[in-house]
Amino acid sequence: EAQVTQNPRYLITVTGKKLTVTCSQNMNHEYMSWYRQDPGLGLRQIYYSMNVEVTDKGDVPEGYKVSRKEKRNFPLILESPSPNQTSLYFCASSLGRPRKGFYSYNEQFFGPGTRLTVL
Amino acid sequence: GENVEQHPSTLSVQEGDSAVIKCTYSDSASNYFPWYKQELGKGPQLIIDIRSNVGEKKDQRIAVTLNKTAKHFSLHITETQPEDSAVYFCAASKTGNQFYFGTGTSLTVIP
Numbered sequence: 001e002a003q004v005t006q007n008p009r010y011l012i013t014v015t016g017k018k019l020t021v022t023c024s025q026n027m028n029h030e031y032m033s034w035y036r037q038d039p040g041l042g043l044r045q046i047y048y049s050m051n052v053e054v055t056d057k058g059d060v061p062e063g064y065k066v067s068r069k070e071k072r073n074f075p076l077i078l079e080s081p082s083p084n085q086t087s088l089y090f091c092a093s094s095l096g097r098p099r100k101g102f103y104s105y106n107e108q109f110f111g112p113g114t115r116l117t118v119l
Numbered sequence: 120g121e122n123v124e125q126h127p128s129t130l131s132v133q134e135g136d137s138a139v140i141k142c143t144y145s146d147s148a149s150n151y152f153p154w155y156k157q158e159l160g161k162g163p164q165l166i167i168d169i170r171s172n173v174g175e176k177k178d179q180r181i182a183v184t185l186n187k188t189a190k191h192f193s194l195h196i197t198e199t200q201p202e203d204s205a206v207y208f209c210a211a212s213k214t215g216n217q218f219y220f221g222t223g224t225s226l227t228v229i230p
Contacts, residue, residue, distance in 0.1 A: 042208060042222040090162050106151055106215045110162030
Protein backbone atom coordinates (compact mmCIF):
# COMPACT_ATOMS: atom_id res chain seq x y z
CA GLU A 1 0.00 0.00 0.00
CA ALA A 2 1.33 3.41 -1.01
CA GLN A 3 1.70 5.50 2.10
CA VAL A 4 3.60 7.97 4.22
CA THR A 5 4.36 6.75 7.72
CA GLN A 6 5.39 8.76 10.77
CA ASN A 7 6.74 7.67 14.11
CA PRO A 8 5.95 8.16 16.86
CA ARG A 9 2.30 9.13 16.53
CA TYR A 10 2.23 10.66 20.01
CA LEU A 11 5.10 12.01 22.07
CA ILE A 12 5.29 13.85 25.36
CA THR A 13 8.72 15.18 26.26
CA VAL A 14 10.41 17.84 28.35
CA THR A 15 12.12 21.07 27.37
CA GLY A 16 15.62 20.58 26.01
CA LYS A 17 15.51 16.83 25.42
CA LYS A 18 16.51 16.15 21.82
CA LEU A 19 14.01 14.17 19.77
CA THR A 20 13.54 12.89 16.24
CA VAL A 21 10.29 12.27 14.41
CA THR A 22 10.75 9.86 11.54
CA CYS A 23 8.99 10.02 8.19
CA SER A 24 9.12 7.40 5.47
CA GLN A 25 7.38 7.03 2.09
CA ASN A 26 7.22 4.00 -0.21
CA MET A 27 6.16 5.78 -3.41
CA ASN A 28 9.63 6.68 -4.69
CA HIS A 29 8.73 10.35 -4.37
CA GLU A 30 11.46 12.93 -4.82
CA TYR A 31 9.82 15.71 -2.82
CA MET A 32 9.18 15.54 0.92
CA SER A 33 8.09 18.19 3.38
CA TRP A 34 7.28 18.82 7.04
CA TYR A 35 4.40 20.94 8.35
CA ARG A 36 3.10 21.89 11.73
CA GLN A 37 -0.60 22.44 12.37
CA ASP A 38 -1.78 24.75 15.12
CA PRO A 39 -5.36 25.86 15.93
CA GLY A 40 -6.27 29.00 14.06
CA LEU A 41 -3.04 28.99 12.06
CA GLY A 42 -3.61 26.19 9.59
CA LEU A 43 -0.59 24.30 8.30
CA ARG A 44 2.78 25.99 8.14
CA GLN A 45 5.71 24.56 6.25
CA ILE A 46 8.87 23.88 8.26
CA TYR A 47 11.31 22.37 5.77
CA TYR A 48 11.14 20.66 2.43
CA SER A 49 13.44 18.53 0.31
CA MET A 50 13.52 18.29 -3.47
CA ASN A 51 15.75 15.23 -3.49
CA VAL A 52 18.47 13.38 -1.59
CA GLU A 53 20.87 15.79 0.12
CA VAL A 54 18.77 18.80 -0.97
CA THR A 55 16.81 20.59 1.76
CA ASP A 56 15.37 24.10 2.06
CA LYS A 57 13.67 26.19 4.71
CA GLY A 58 9.95 26.67 4.69
CA ASP A 59 8.05 29.38 6.48
CA VAL A 60 8.84 28.40 10.08
CA PRO A 61 12.21 26.57 10.23
CA GLU A 62 13.52 27.99 13.51
CA GLY A 63 14.25 25.32 16.11
CA TYR A 64 14.12 22.43 13.63
CA LYS A 65 16.59 20.45 11.57
CA VAL A 66 16.08 17.90 8.83
CA SER A 67 18.19 15.53 6.80
CA ARG A 68 17.63 13.63 3.54
CA LYS A 69 20.24 10.92 3.28
CA GLU A 70 17.92 8.47 1.54
CA LYS A 71 15.08 9.10 -0.86
CA ARG A 72 12.44 7.40 1.29
CA ASN A 73 13.25 8.98 4.67
CA PHE A 74 13.02 12.56 5.89
CA PRO A 75 13.42 12.82 9.68
CA LEU A 76 12.55 15.97 11.63
CA ILE A 77 14.96 16.77 14.45
CA LEU A 78 14.30 19.02 17.42
CA GLU A 79 17.69 19.56 19.06
CA SER A 80 16.33 21.43 22.08
CA PRO A 81 12.53 21.35 22.11
CA SER A 82 10.62 24.18 23.75
CA PRO A 83 6.94 24.42 24.76
CA ASN A 84 6.14 26.59 21.73
CA GLN A 85 6.95 23.58 19.56
CA THR A 86 3.99 21.72 21.01
CA SER A 87 1.98 21.00 17.90
CA LEU A 88 0.61 18.45 15.43
CA TYR A 89 3.25 17.61 12.83
CA PHE A 90 2.66 16.24 9.36
CA CYS A 91 5.09 14.82 6.85
CA ALA A 92 4.15 14.85 3.16
CA SER A 93 5.62 13.64 -0.11
CA SER A 94 4.99 14.14 -3.82
CA LEU A 95 6.46 13.24 -7.20
CA GLY A 96 8.07 16.67 -7.28
CA ARG A 97 8.90 16.84 -10.97
CA PRO A 98 6.47 16.88 -13.89
CA ARG A 99 6.02 13.42 -15.28
CA LYS A 100 4.19 12.52 -18.49
CA GLY A 101 0.60 11.67 -17.69
CA PHE A 102 0.65 13.16 -14.20
CA TYR A 103 -1.25 16.43 -13.93
CA SER A 104 -0.91 16.72 -10.21
CA TYR A 105 2.78 16.03 -9.81
CA ASN A 106 2.58 18.49 -6.95
CA GLU A 107 -0.09 16.41 -5.17
CA GLN A 108 1.17 15.93 -1.66
CA PHE A 109 0.38 12.74 0.22
CA PHE A 110 0.29 13.36 3.95
CA GLY A 111 1.21 11.07 6.79
CA PRO A 112 -1.14 10.44 9.74
CA GLY A 113 0.47 13.07 11.96
CA THR A 114 2.55 13.17 15.13
CA ARG A 115 1.16 14.95 18.16
CA LEU A 116 4.04 16.41 20.13
CA THR A 117 3.75 17.92 23.61
CA VAL A 118 6.76 19.67 25.12
CA LEU A 119 6.46 20.31 28.87
CA GLY B 120 6.21 35.63 1.53
CA GLU B 121 2.75 34.62 0.43
CA ASN B 122 -0.29 35.28 2.62
CA VAL B 123 -3.37 33.11 2.16
CA GLU B 124 -6.62 34.06 3.87
CA GLN B 125 -9.55 31.67 4.10
CA HIS B 126 -13.20 32.30 4.95
CA PRO B 127 -15.37 31.32 6.65
CA SER B 128 -13.70 29.52 9.54
CA THR B 129 -16.85 27.49 10.21
CA LEU B 130 -19.72 26.62 7.90
CA SER B 131 -22.90 24.64 8.54
CA VAL B 132 -25.20 23.59 5.72
CA GLN B 133 -28.19 21.33 5.36
CA GLU B 134 -27.65 18.08 3.53
CA GLY B 135 -28.21 18.61 -0.17
CA ASP B 136 -27.35 22.31 -0.09
CA SER B 137 -24.21 23.81 -1.57
CA ALA B 138 -21.14 24.98 0.35
CA VAL B 139 -18.67 27.63 -0.77
CA ILE B 140 -15.30 28.35 0.80
CA LYS B 141 -13.23 31.32 -0.34
CA CYS B 142 -9.52 32.07 -0.26
CA THR B 143 -7.44 35.05 -1.23
CA TYR B 144 -3.70 35.18 -1.85
CA SER B 145 -1.22 38.01 -1.97
CA ASP B 146 1.55 36.91 -4.33
CA SER B 147 0.54 37.34 -7.97
CA ALA B 148 3.29 34.87 -8.95
CA SER B 149 1.45 31.97 -7.24
CA ASN B 150 0.30 29.54 -9.91
CA TYR B 151 -0.85 26.36 -8.18
CA PHE B 152 -3.84 26.20 -5.84
CA PRO B 153 -4.74 22.90 -4.17
CA TRP B 154 -7.60 22.17 -1.81
CA TYR B 155 -7.28 19.61 0.96
CA LYS B 156 -9.85 17.81 3.10
CA GLN B 157 -8.87 16.76 6.59
CA GLU B 158 -11.01 14.29 8.47
CA LEU B 159 -10.75 13.96 12.22
CA GLY B 160 -7.52 12.31 13.29
CA LYS B 161 -6.10 12.08 9.78
CA GLY B 162 -3.71 13.93 7.56
CA PRO B 163 -4.99 16.29 4.84
CA GLN B 164 -5.94 14.73 1.52
CA LEU B 165 -5.98 16.50 -1.84
CA ILE B 166 -9.49 16.77 -3.26
CA ILE B 167 -8.97 19.11 -6.20
CA ASP B 168 -6.37 21.50 -7.52
CA ILE B 169 -6.10 24.15 -10.20
CA ARG B 170 -3.29 25.85 -12.04
CA SER B 171 -3.26 29.49 -12.99
CA ASN B 172 -3.73 28.81 -16.71
CA VAL B 173 -7.37 27.76 -16.17
CA GLY B 174 -10.26 29.55 -14.50
CA GLU B 175 -12.36 26.61 -13.37
CA LYS B 176 -12.07 22.91 -12.76
CA LYS B 177 -14.77 20.44 -11.81
CA ASP B 178 -14.73 16.91 -10.44
CA GLN B 179 -18.21 15.47 -9.83
CA ARG B 180 -19.72 17.48 -6.93
CA ILE B 181 -16.59 19.55 -6.33
CA ALA B 182 -15.44 22.56 -8.33
CA VAL B 183 -12.78 25.20 -7.91
CA THR B 184 -12.78 28.64 -9.52
CA LEU B 185 -9.82 30.98 -9.83
CA ASN B 186 -9.81 34.72 -10.43
CA LYS B 187 -6.18 35.73 -11.03
CA THR B 188 -6.97 39.40 -11.37
CA ALA B 189 -8.63 39.56 -7.97
CA LYS B 190 -6.26 36.96 -6.51
CA HIS B 191 -8.93 34.75 -5.09
CA PHE B 192 -10.09 31.19 -5.55
CA SER B 193 -13.07 29.28 -4.22
CA LEU B 194 -14.17 25.73 -3.51
CA HIS B 195 -17.73 24.79 -4.36
CA ILE B 196 -19.34 21.60 -3.07
CA THR B 197 -22.80 20.82 -4.44
CA GLU B 198 -25.38 18.38 -3.10
CA THR B 199 -23.55 18.12 0.19
CA GLN B 200 -23.59 14.86 2.12
CA PRO B 201 -22.81 14.12 5.79
CA GLU B 202 -19.49 12.54 4.73
CA ASP B 203 -18.43 15.95 3.39
CA SER B 204 -18.16 17.12 7.02
CA ALA B 205 -14.47 17.83 7.62
CA VAL B 206 -11.94 20.66 7.77
CA TYR B 207 -10.99 22.08 4.38
CA PHE B 208 -7.74 23.91 3.63
CA CYS B 209 -6.79 25.96 0.62
CA ALA B 210 -3.16 26.52 -0.32
CA ALA B 211 -1.07 28.48 -2.80
CA SER B 212 2.34 27.88 -4.32
CA LYS B 213 4.47 29.55 -6.97
CA THR B 214 7.34 27.12 -7.05
CA GLY B 215 5.67 23.79 -6.39
CA ASN B 216 8.04 23.45 -3.45
CA GLN B 217 6.86 26.02 -0.93
CA PHE B 218 3.23 25.92 0.06
CA TYR B 219 1.20 28.45 2.01
CA PHE B 220 -2.02 27.23 3.58
CA GLY B 221 -5.15 29.01 4.69
CA THR B 222 -6.33 28.69 8.27
CA GLY B 223 -9.01 26.11 7.46
CA THR B 224 -12.81 25.88 7.30
CA SER B 225 -14.71 23.44 9.47
CA LEU B 226 -17.68 22.26 7.40
CA THR B 227 -20.62 20.55 9.06
CA VAL B 228 -23.32 19.00 6.92
CA ILE B 229 -26.52 18.58 8.91
CA PRO B 230 -28.56 15.51 7.92
